[in-house]
Amino acid sequence: MTNLLILIPVALTLGAIGLAAFIWALRSGQFDDLDGAAMRILNDDEDE
Amino acid sequence: MVCHARKGPPPDGPNAGPDNTVRCNGLDFASWVRPGEPGQVRLDLSVPDIHCAGCIRRIEDALHRHPAVTSARVNMSSRRVAVAWRSMDAAAGEIADIVASLGYQVRPFDAEQGRDEADAARGRELLLALAVAGFAAGNVMLLSVSVWSGAPEATRILFHWLSALIAIPAIGYAGRPFFRSAWSALRARSLNMDVPISLAVILAAALSLYETLHHGEQTYFDAAVMLLFFLLVGRYLDHLMRTRAHSALTHLLSLTAKSATVQSAEGTHTTVAIRDIEPGMIVAAAAGERIPVDGVIIEGTSDLDVSTMTGESAPTTVSPGDSVHEGTVNLTGDLTIRVSASAEQTLLAGIITMMEAAEHSKARYVRLADAAAKVYAPLVHGIAALTFLGWLWASGGDWHFALFTAIAVLIITCPCALGLAVPVVQIVASGVLFRHGIMLKDGGALERLAQIDTVVFDKTGTLTLGRPRLVSPAIIEVGQLAIAAGLAAHSNHPLSKAITALAASRSIEPARVEQVTEEPGRGLSGTCNGQPVRLGHAAWCEPDLSVDSRTRPPHQLELCLKIGDSRVRSFRFEDELRDDAGAVIDELKQRDFRIEILSGDRPDAVAHVAGELAVDNYRAQWTPAAKATHVASLNASGRKTLVVGDGLNDAPALAAGHASIAPSSASDAGRVAADCVFLGDHLQPVVFAIDTARRARRLVMQNFALAALYNMVAVPLAVLGYATPLVAAIAMSTSSLVVTGNALRLRLNTAELRPADRTMAFSADGPPPPDHVRRNVA
Numbered sequence: 001m002t003n004l005l006i007l008i009p010v011a012l013t014l015g016a017i018g019l020a021a022f023i024w025a026l027r028s029g030q031f032d033d034l035d036g037a038a039m040r041i042l043n044d045d046e047d048e
Numbered sequence: 049m050v051c052h053a054r055k056g057p058p059p060d061g062p063n064a065g066p067d068n069t070v071r072c073n074g075l076d077f078a079s080w081v082r083p084g085e086p087g088q089v090r091l092d093l094s095v096p097d098i099h100c101a102g103c104i105r106r107i108e109d110a111l112h113r114h115p116a117v118t119s120a121r122v123n124m125s126s127r128r129v130a131v132a133w134r135s136m137d138a139a140a141g142e143i144a145d146i147v148a149s150l151g152y153q154v155r156p157f158d159a160e161q162g163r164d165e166a167d168a169a170r171g172r173e174l175l176l177a178l179a180v181a182g183f184a185a186g187n188v189m190l191l192s193v194s195v196w197s198g199a200p201e202a203t204r205i206l207f208h209w210l211s212a213l214i215a216i217p218a219i220g221y222a223g224r225p226f227f228r229s230a231w232s233a234l235r236a237r238s239l240n241m242d243v244p245i246s247l248a249v250i251l252a253a254a255l256s257l258y259e260t261l262h263h264g265e266q267t268y269f270d271a272a273v274m275l276l277f278f279l280l281v282g283r284y285l286d287h288l289m290r291t292r293a294h295s296a297l298t299h300l301l302s303l304t305a306k307s308a309t310v311q312s313a314e315g316t317h318t319t320v321a322i323r324d325i326e327p328g329m330i331v332a333a334a335a336g337e338r339i340p341v342d343g344v345i346i347e348g349t350s351d352l353d354v355s356t357m358t359g360e361s362a363p364t365t366v367s368p369g370d371s372v373h374e375g376t377v378n379l380t381g382d383l384t385i386r387v388s389a390s391a392e393q394t395l396l397a398g399i400i401t402m403m404e405a406a407e408h409s410k411a412r413y414v415r416l417a418d419a420a421a422k423v424y425a426p427l428v429h430g431i432a433a434l435t436f437l438g439w440l441w442a443s444g445g446d447w448h449f450a451l452f453t454a455i456a457v458l459i460i461t462c463p464c465a466l467g468l469a470v471p472v473v474q475i476v477a478s479g480v481l482f483r484h485g486i487m488l489k490d491g492g493a494l495e496r497l498a499q500i501d502t503v504v505f506d507k508t509g510t511l512t513l514g515r516p517r518l519v520s521p522a523i524i525e526v527g528q529l530a531i532a533a534g535l536a537a538h539s540n541h542p543l544s545k546a547i548t549a550l551a552a553s554r555s556i557e558p559a560r561v562e563q564v565t566e567e568p569g570r571g572l573s574g575t576c577n578g579q580p581v582r583l584g585h586a587a588w589c590e591p592d593l594s595v596d597s598r599t600r601p602p603h604q605l606e607l608c609l610k611i612g613d614s615r616v617r618s619f620r621f622e623d624e625l626r627d628d629a630g631a632v633i634d635e636l637k638q639r640d641f642r643i644e645i646l647s648g649d650r651p652d653a654v655a656h657v658a659g660e661l662a663v664d665n666y667r668a669q670w671t672p673a674a675k676a677t678h679v680a681s682l683n684a685s686g687r688k689t690l691v692v693g694d695g696l697n698d699a700p701a702l703a704a705g706h707a708s709i710a711p712s713s714a715s716d717a718g719r720v721a722a723d724c725v726f727l728g729d730h731l732q733p734v735v736f737a738i739d740t741a742r743r744a745r746r747l748v749m750q751n752f753a754l755a756a757l758y759n760m761v762a763v764p765l766a767v768l769g770y771a772t773p774l775v776a777a778i779a780m781s782t783s784s785l786v787v788t789g790n791a792l793r794l795r796l797n798t799a800e801l802r803p804a805d806r807t808m809a810f811s812a813d814g815p816p817p818p819d820h821v822r823r824n825v826a
Contacts, residue, residue: 004203008210012187019183026175032168036124042101 077140079321080156088118089135094157095147097712098127099485099727103152110146114138126291128157167291174284177222181277184218185270189777192270196774201263208260208267215269219253222276225283241421241467244428248458249276255455266452271459271776278468278784285471289478290490308340309333311384322391329387333378335566336540342394343385344371350381350568351541357395357696358648361508361516361623362605363542365569375696375715379540381568396717399672399699403721406676406704415492416748417470424466432457435767449769456771460762465783469751472791477744480795485727486737493723495748496707497741499688503636503734504679504705506693507647507657509713511629513729514694516546516605516621526556528617532609533558535572535583543607543621544572544583571607579612590616603656623653625660632731633661639738642687646675648697676700692734694718709734740794747794751787758783 084090111120116137230242256267351363436454474491533551536544564574571584645666654668691705694714702708702721710722726733
């Protein structure tokens with residue numbers, strides 16, 4: 001029982017971190033241009 | 049990479065220079081500029097032709113090269129460019145010209161436009177709800193698995209409480225899109241798919257909470273959250289589908305901020321927004337510009353490209369006293385026009401009104417998913433209610449068990465697979481079409497496209513490329529062509545452009561011609577190597593001699609070249625058919641479609657094209673209203689008509705058609721009215737779009753059948769009370785996976801469109817795409 005008391009909060013925290021990371025990514029506009037992101041990987045901007 | 053057209057120099061070739069200056073004319077960018085960081089301003093540009101990594105890079109690099117620009121970012125999904133620059137150092141038009149000079153069409157875009165913002169906000173809300181539901185589903189499922197595998201009572205109660213803590217807030221948050229829609233349906237006294245969904249989720253959560261409080265053995269928290277998760281996936285896909293192409297295509301009309309140059313009584317020129325134009329004002333329209341108003345010419349002679357308004361392929365010559373219409377393009381001479389109608393009364397405005405009226409018939413179309421929901425929702429409610437009453441009676445008043453079973457029925461029948469069946473197929477289909485250069489406006493369009501049995505084509509700009517091409521160019525001498533090209537470079541006339549394009553394609557350097565003057569309606573004259581040269585109408589080049597034009601077929605146009613005192617040389621042009629027009633018509637005939645051609649052009653020109661394509665049903669010189677009425681009457685007689693057209697004159701017919709397709713070179717109104725738009729110089733996408741739509745419909749039907757099969761197995765089990773939470777979880781996820789997997793088959797075999805056609809859809813082998821040369825002043 002004690003191991004559950006540790007592991008469940010750990011599991012939920014990890015999940016919550018993932019959710020928070022997703023919400024952050026969404027808010028910071030990373031989902032605004034999915035097609036563009038797929039294309040941009042083909043451009044190498046080394047000459048900058 | 050698909051984008052060959054954009055690599056290398058701008059596609060316009062040698063005549064790109066003079067073109068760039070007119071490209072953004074008539075568009076008022078300054079009024080769309082918004083304040084940004086201190087000292088900076090921002091502007092959103094709509095650039096519908098962006099479609100590859102090269103485009104992104106060229107546009108961003110070109111903008112960054114301008115010293116005033118502080119940031120430039122292309123949004124590929126919405127085909128937009130967001131630019132910010134120091135307001136002191138550059139004007140809005142200058143920034144827009146940078147993109148235009150790369151060969152792209154540019155329009156200002158109003159980012160604060162209500163509808164678009166609302167769309168983006170809705171997308172974000174759905175995505176957030178999806179994330180929350182996914183998080184909750186994952187965690188609750190972990191807890192449920194241990195309960196199912198036989199956890200001791202204390203653990204089970206703890207896990208049920210934990211599940212409740214996660215699931216109830218998650219349902220409250222992620223379920224809102226469904227609850228809202230169900231509520232509004234109920235208020236309107238109707239049922240949609242969201243009513244059983246909301247009912248099942250809310251009842252399941254409430255019952256599970258009751259069970260948790262009373263230390264019961266089974267809860268449905270996992271099923272409720274998972275249901276929301278799957279349905280939100282479907283909802284989000286549906287949303288993506290609608291926004292994807294729509295952002296690139298619509299808004300064009302409403303957001304094109306146009307202005308006109310008004311001449312005051314004292315002769316000064318001011319720029320006035322179109323909506324402020326009143327009858328009686330005097331407006332100046334320079335050569336190469338689009339006519340911004342309806343009016344009567346009071347000064348100047350010119351040739352007008354009226355093809356978008358009437359479908360007539362040859363330019364018409366106008367002089368003082370003639371009336372002109374908004375939307376036509378002034379080719380050769382400067383005009384002064386007295387405005388005869390205010391912005392709302394122009395012919396163009398009339399066509400748009402007609403277009404809106406015609407669209408009402410399309411709005412009556414009920415989408416497949418909604419049609420299914422109409423049958424499904426009452427059925428589900430009925431079965432659940434009967435289950436409840438049946439068990440209440442059979443178990444002698446055990447309402448707890450009866451309710452539990454009824455809720456299990458609701459959960460198991462919940463249209464998980466049904467909610468995914470249509471959106472998954474449609475998003476996959478639109479993705480397939482998108483990669484082949486066909487942009488689709490919404491899922492409904494795909495369904496309608498699958499039903500059509502009649503195809504109505506426009507001629508100018510649709511079956512033909514809408515630009516004249518020299519007939520048998522091989523017999524023309526290089527020297528003559530060089531001189532002709534030297535003269536033609538000074539004119540916007542389509543025949544002149546055809547000559548410059550031909551010279552460029554053969555790498556012939558245009559000869560140096562001096563003192564070139566253009567006489568509107570007649571032609572160009574100048575001196576080359578000390579000899580007078582003329583390019584224009586036969587009668588003007590050789591006034592003494594009546595040139596015999598009887599040998600010229602009536603559908604052809606003629607331009608004559610006279611060098612010094614030598615005999616005139618005649619160049620003949622015809623509006624070239626798209627390369628694969630014949631093949632496409634044949635393929636459509638093989639599929640037993642009825643084919644018609646409706647054109648506004650001269651009867652002989654239409655007859656020639658119809659003869660060449662072996663189409664028996666053709667009409668010439670039809671007005672936009674006649675076209676739309678004809679299409680509506682075809683629909684009324686039970687036919688499902690696909691309208692393929694490009695011009696403004698086709699817009700009402702495009703809107704009236706059961707489905708409609710326009711080439712990307714179409715007029716703004718045409719593109720707005722059409723259900724889908726295809727890129728490139730080939731007609732093949734029309735066939736491909738129809739075939740894909742039909743296959744998509746077949747897959748949707750298969751998915752419906754799979755969902756029905758699943759229900760036929762699952763519902764009796766649930767009614768009999770065997771649908772434990774474990775069974776519900778397995779059944780739900782399996783059916784969803786099966787349906788999604790089936791939809792993905794659409795991507796597997798897209799071999800119907802031969803590889804050759806696929807590359808051709810974007811290639812720049814031929815002359816430049818017409819959208820860069822013909823309607824660029826729009």
